[in-house]
Amino acid sequence: xxxxxxxxxLIAPWEQGIDRRAxxxxxxxxxxxxxxxxxxxxxNLSYSTESLAHALLPGLVLAALVGAPLILGGAAGLAVAAxxxxxxxxxxxxxxxxxxxxxVTALLGLGxxxxxSPDTPAGLGELLFGDVLGVSDLDLLLAGLLAVxxxxxxxxxxxxxxxxxxxxxxxxxxGVRPTTVDVALLLLVAAALLVAVQGLGNLLVxxxxxxPAACARAVTQRMFPMMIVxxxxxxxxxxxxxxxxxxxxxxxxxxxxxxxVATYAVALTVQAARRSTRRTLAPAPAAAA
Amino acid sequence: MSTAxxxxxxxxxxxxxxxxxxxxxxxxxxxRDVTFAALPGQRIAILxxxxxGKTTLFRTLLGELRPAAGTLQRPPRIGVVxxxxxxxxxxxxxxxxxxxxxxxxxxxWWRRPGRADxxxxxxxxxxxxxxDRADRTFGDLSGxxxxxxxxxxxxxxxxxxxxxxxxxxxxxxxxxxxxxxxxARLATDGRALxxxxxxxxxxxxxxxxxxxxxxQVAFGPPAEVLTRETLxxxxxxxxxxxxxxxxxxxxxxxxxxxx
Numbered sequence: 056x057x058x059x060x061x062x063x064x065l066i067a068p069w070e071q072g073i074d075r076r077a078x079x080x081x082x083x084x085x086x087x088x089x090x091x092x093x094x095x096x097x098x099n100l101s102y103s104t105e106s107l108a109h110a111l112l113p114g115l116v117l118a119a120l121v122g123a124p125l126i127l128g129g130a131a132g133l134a135v136a137a138x139x140x141x142x143x144x145x146x147x148x149x150x151x152x153x154x155x156x157x158x159v160t161a162l163l164g165l166g167x168x169x170x171x172s173p174d175t176p177a178g179l180g181e182l183l184f185g186d187v188l189g190v191s192d193l194d195l196l197l198a199g200l201l202a203v204x205x206x207x208x209x210x211x212x213x214x215x216x217x218x219x220x221x222x223x224x225x226x227x228x229x230g231v232r233p234t235t236v237d238v239a240l241l242l243l244v245a246a247a248l249l250v251a252v253q254g255l256g257n258l259l260v261x262x263x264x265x266x267p268a269a270c271a272r273a274v275t276q277r278m279f280p281m282m283i284v285x286x287x288x289x290x291x292x293x294x295x296x297x298x299x300x301x302x303x304x305x306x307x308x309x310x311x312x313x314x315x316v317a318t319y320a321v322a323l324t325v326q327a328a329r330r331s332t333r334r335t336l337a338p339a340p341a342a343a344a
Numbered sequence: 345m346s347t348a349x350x351x352x353x354x355x356x357x358x359x360x361x362x363x364x365x366x367x368x369x370x371x372x373x374x375x376r377d378v379t380f381a382a383l384p385g386q387r388i389a390i391l392x393x394x395x396x397g398k399t400t401l402f403r404t405l406l407g408e409l410r411p412a413a414g415t416l417q418r419p420p421r422i423g424v425v426x427x428x429x430x431x432x433x434x435x436x437x438x439x440x441x442x443x444x445x446x447x448x449x450x451x452x453w454w455r456r457p458g459r460a461d462x463x464x465x466x467x468x469x470x471x472x473x474x475x476d477r478a479d480r481t482f483g484d485l486s487g488x489x490x491x492x493x494x495x496x497x498x499x500x501x502x503x504x505x506x507x508x509x510x511x512x513x514x515x516x517x518x519x520x521x522x523x524x525x526x527x528a529r530l531a532t533d534g535r536a537l538x539x540x541x542x543x544x545x546x547x548x549x550x551x552x553x554x555x556x557x558x559x560q561v562a563f564g565p566p567a568e569v570l571t572r573e574t575l576x577x578x579x580x581x582x583x584x585x586x587x588x589x590x591x592x593x594x595x596x597x598x599x600x601x602x603x
Contacts, residue, residue, distance in 0.1 A: 097435065214457055218445045221435040221482075228406045228424040229501070230449030276481050278436045 068301035073188055077307060080190045080254045081293030083198035084263055087205045087247050089286030092268030093278060094209070094240055097220050102152075105261045106159040108248050110136030112166030112257050115182045120169070125182075126197065129249045136162055166257075185256025185308040187297075194253045201250045205243055209282075212239060217278065259308045263289055266315035273322040274329075292318050357381035358504045358536045359405065359422075363414035366397075366404040373412050375400045380554050380563040382505060382536035387527060389547035389566075390540045392556040393579050398540045401556065402507050405538070418505070421449060423498030425508040428490040433483035439493045440478040443468050446500025461500075468496040472526055488519025495526060506530065508539045512546070544570055 069075050095104055114132020118125050136158065143154035170182065181189075190198075209216070219226045219236040226233050244264075251260045271285035296311030303310070365376035375397030382388055392398045403409045406422055423446075443465035447457045457465075469478050472492040482490060491511050498506050508527075512520055524546075531537055531551075539550070547553050553569040555561040555578040562569045562577075 211454060211456065214444065214448055214451075215453070217435075217437055217441055218448060220432065221437050221442070222426065222431045222445070224430055225424050225426050227408055228422070229445055229497075272436075276436055277438060278441075281436060 068298055074297065074301070076190055076195060077187045077254075077297055078294065079195055080187055080198055081297060081311065082290055083195070083202045084251050084254060085267070085289030085293050086202040086286050087198070088251065088263035089267045089271070089284075089289040090209055090282045091205050091243055091247055092264050092266075092289075093271065093282050093285050094216055094220075095244060095264060096268045096272060097278075098237075098240060100240070100244065101261075101265045103155065104244055104248070104264055106140075106155050107133060107136055107245065108252060108257055108260050110140075110159045110162040111248065111252070112182065113162055113169060115252070115257065116166050116169040119182065124193075125253060126249055129252060132162070133245050133249065181256070183257045184306060185252070185254050185259055187254040187307045187311070188300075190254050194250075197250045198254070201246060205247065208239070208243055212236065213278075216240065255308045255311070259312045262312035262315050263293070266312070266319055267292065270315075270319050270322040273319075273326040288318055288322075289315070355383050357383050357417070358419055359538075360417045361405075361414060364401075364404065364411050364416055365413035366400050366409050367412050368400075368409070374558060375404075375556065376413070376559045378414070378554075378556065378560045380552075380560070382538060382552075384504070384534040384536060385531050386552055387531050387537045387539060387550040388552040388554055389550050390538055390554050390556065391542070391544070391547060391575075391578060392540075392561075396557040396578070397559075398556060399509075402509065402538075402540065405505075405507060419503065421501055421503040423501045423503035423506040425491070425494045425498050425506060425511055427509050427511070427513055428487060428494060429514070430509075431482070431490075431494075435483070437482050438479050439469060439474060439482055439485065439489075439496075440465055442482050442493050443478075443496045443500055446497040449501055465496070465500050468499040469493070471499060472496045473522070486519070488515050488522060491515065491519070491523060492526065495523075495530075499530075504534070505536045505538070508537060510540050510542070512541065512543060544575065 069078060095101055111129045111132030114128040114130070114135065115125055116128070117123075117131075118128020139158045139162070140155050143149060143158050144151045146154065149157070166182075215231045215236050218229060218231050219233045222229075223233050226236075247264060248260060251263060255263060267285040267289035268281070270288045271281045275281040275284050292314040293311050295314040297307060299305060299314060300307040300310040305313075360381035361378050364378040365373045367373040367375075378401065380388070390398050390401065400409065402424070404411060404416065405418060406424060407418070440462070444457050444461060446468070447461040447464065451457065451461075466475065466478060469475055472495050474489060474492055474496065477485060477489060477493075482493060485493065495506075495508075495511075511523060511527075515523065527537055527539070538554075541547060548566045548570060550566065552564065553566050554563045555569055555574055557578045562574045
């Protein structure tokens with residue numbers, strides 16, 4: 056009886072096709088977010104990723120206004136944001152962080168203004184918070200292609216990403232140009248944002264790109280296992296979020312983000328406990344040979 | 345200590361410069377008149393004050409800066425061993441990962457290091473006495489071990505010339521001894537080592553000394569170069585102390601320069 060109830064509780068959310076599609080989207084974005092997210096946090100790109108996600112809002116709104124595919128609007132929004140940030144960063148006295156903040160605030164505000172104007176069709180909520188339960192076949196196809204492309208690219212670039220992140224100054228002497236690696240990573244981040252924002256929304260996409268990797272960093276010490284753990288966390292948190300959304304009748308995207316944050320809190324607790332244990336068990340310092 | 349190839353011989357230099365000058369981005373030259381040759385088996389101390397041009401010389405030898413004047417003959421590959429604190433110690437890499445980075449200069453961008461490359465990296469770690477530390481996180485190793493991992497990375501590059509940027513900074517006595525023996529062995533194997541240092545006493549044991557202070561002050565065997573006059577011309581009279589009839593540079597001037 057208990058087993059049957061438990062089984063029903065587990066499978067009930069996936070009985071409708073719409074929920075199974077959401078699950079597939081979450082699985083695919085979990086692979087992308089988990090693996091790419093590890094490089095985002097180690098290249099200190101978390102703030103840039105969040106900024107770019109917010110800055111592409113006007114492009115999404117304009118695409119919704121004219122009935123164009125959101126991904127095209129998002130791509131145009133990203134291009135404008137990148138150019139604006141580059142131009143603002145060149146302004147004397149303004150630092151790069153300030154330039155990014157000014158441009159992102161301006162673009163997010165512009166996007167909100169456009170979205171709230173009387174002529175704009177309803178749907179700002181979907182653009183901001185996503186609609187993972189309403190993903191189309193095209194969204195799933197793009198998420199699948201993105202997951203494959205990201206895993207392949209990260210596999211090819213692994214050694215070079217490690218080198219530039221670890222020893223940027225001397226990478227050229229080892230035959231690797233840091234700028235090339237930076238651009239490749241940023242292109243992957245931009246592609247991930249464009250695809251993931253369809254399902255998770257403008258404000259919550261960063262949760263999947265940064266949160267699982269932050270969890271994994273707290274409990275692992277090597278990049279490859281970290282990527283595996285991060286992808287697993289992203290997938291499990293995605294599933295957990297969909298369960299939460301189904302049973303608590305909360306918004307799916309926000310539920311996924313909430314589960315990721317809760318998982319991060321657990322990971323930090325595990326990390327603190329391990330450090331405490333290590334300090335207790337640590338022998339006297341050895342000679343520094 | 346190795347003394348191979350310290351005298352004039354028909355051996356071709358692995359690296360040589362003649363009247364070399366260098367600067368940044370078309371600006372004024374920050375180092376000029378550098379003329380020296382590095383033969384197989386030589387350890388060459390690069391002495392100079394902070395801002396005296398040691399880093400500029402290294403970057404020019406590595407091909408990162410174009411010579412503003414003079415000529416430079418260099419092998420296709422030069423290994424570089426930076427100071428360990430220049431690396432990110434929080435980065436999730438093992439000693440083997442770091443040694444493997446030395447293979448990237450010979451691999452096309454679409455190829456990942458293969459089994460043979462990993463074997464080469466493990467051998468290099470064994471060469472520097474760290475075979476049993478291959479899977480340890482780089483940031484968890486001691487300063488001396490980290491320095492030897494970076495030497496292993498340069499060995500994997502299979503470069504005949506190694507540039508070492510103040511490799512003894514922050515090391516304790518046992519680590520210095522280990523590294524000293526390792527560098528002597530690498531020289532004996534036929535490599536040329538250029539070692540930026542402030543340690544005049546250590547430079548006395550090596551085969552050549554190149555003293556620079558925005559220009560070449562002197563180049564030659566330690567006995568000829570490490571005189572009070574040359575060191576004063578290199579570091580300035582007030583920076584040269586005399587201890588036990590030997591000139592030394594006070595420790596508080598042992599910083600790192602970027603010029």
